[in-house]
Amino acid sequence: MQAGLQRPCSWPAIEPVTSHSTYEILESGMVLMKNYISLMDQAEIVNICHKLGVGPGGFCQPTYNSGHKSQLQRMCFGRNWDPETRYKERYRSDGSEPPPVPEEFIPLVETTIQDAQAHINSNVEIPSMSPDVCLVNFYTSTSRLGLHQDRDESSNRLRRGLPVVSISIGDSAEFLYGFTHTTDECNSRKVLLESGDALIFGGKSRLVFHGVKTILPNTAPLSLLQKTMLRPGRLSLTFRQF
Structure with missing residues (x-):
């Protein structure tokens, strides 16, 4: 990312804008929350990521053992994750x-989960969790991410079904998902993730x-880019x- 606005010394907590949001239950435990994060808060998230992304442990382009580089620029919070070693290496x-x-991100994620639970009237379909790891990916117009499962977290967390909370900012993306044990895109469903959307699956x-x-x-909100x-x-x- 290019240099953005300088982050003020202190920002108020990032809070979702639920009054303008719509909620779509895609499957049991999977909720798409449209227009969930305000433009102001999206800008704050971008600037936090920019500040941390240019420092130690910031954005990089991971390399596979084959020598091929990832299509994404990636940064980790909380715990290092690598496409080859997963969470095994600290450095x-x-x-x-x-x-x-x-x-600033932790109460945002917790509130997002609570709002999703309220709309499906159950904290069983989507259990509560407090995030201690985060993967930040930056996609260019040509970037792709093949079908995969997020199953590298601890067995206890996976067994309990603690959710993944995904926040999208910038250009829109066609997001694929499916429940069969296959990576065939033809058997997948598709939703559009736009700037400010939150997706939860647990x-x-x-x-x-x-x-x-x-x-x-060219689908990112102009005011966000400014x-x-x-x-x-x-x-x-x-x-x-x-």
């Missing part, structure tokens, strides 16, 4: 370790196959409890 290859999950949907098929260029100077592309934050 990255450059010797850095990830910063903790920014304190409970029975915790191990859903999912991925990003396409980034739609406030942050976010490069063309999509910023995605996925929060979990390890």
Whole structure:
């Protein structure tokens, strides 16, 4: 990301804008919350990620053992994650370790889960959790993410179905998901994730196959770009409890 606005010394807590949001229950334990994060709070999230992204443990382009580089720019909060070693290595290859999950993000994630629970009238379908890890991905217009499962967290968290909370900022993305044990996109469903949307999947949907098929260029809100100077592309934050 290019340099954006400088972060003030102190920001108020980031709070979702539920009065303008709509909620769609995709499956048991899987809720899409449209227009959930205000533009002001999206800008704050971008600027926090920018500040941390240019420092130690910031954005990088991971390399696979094959020598191929990831299509994404990636940064971790709370615990290092790598496509080859998963959570096993504390430090990255450059010797850095990830910063903790920014304190501004934790109440946002917890409130997001509570709102989703309220709309499905159950904290069984979506259990509560407090995030201690986060994967931040930046997609360019040509980036893709193949169908996969998020199953690298501790067995206890997975068994309990503690949810993944995903926040989308910037350009829109065609998001694929499916429940069969396959990575065939033809058998997947598709939803559009736009800037300010939040997607939660936990409970029975915790191990859903999912991925990003396409980034739609020039779909980010203009005012967001003006406030942050976010490069063309999509910023995605996925929060979990390890």
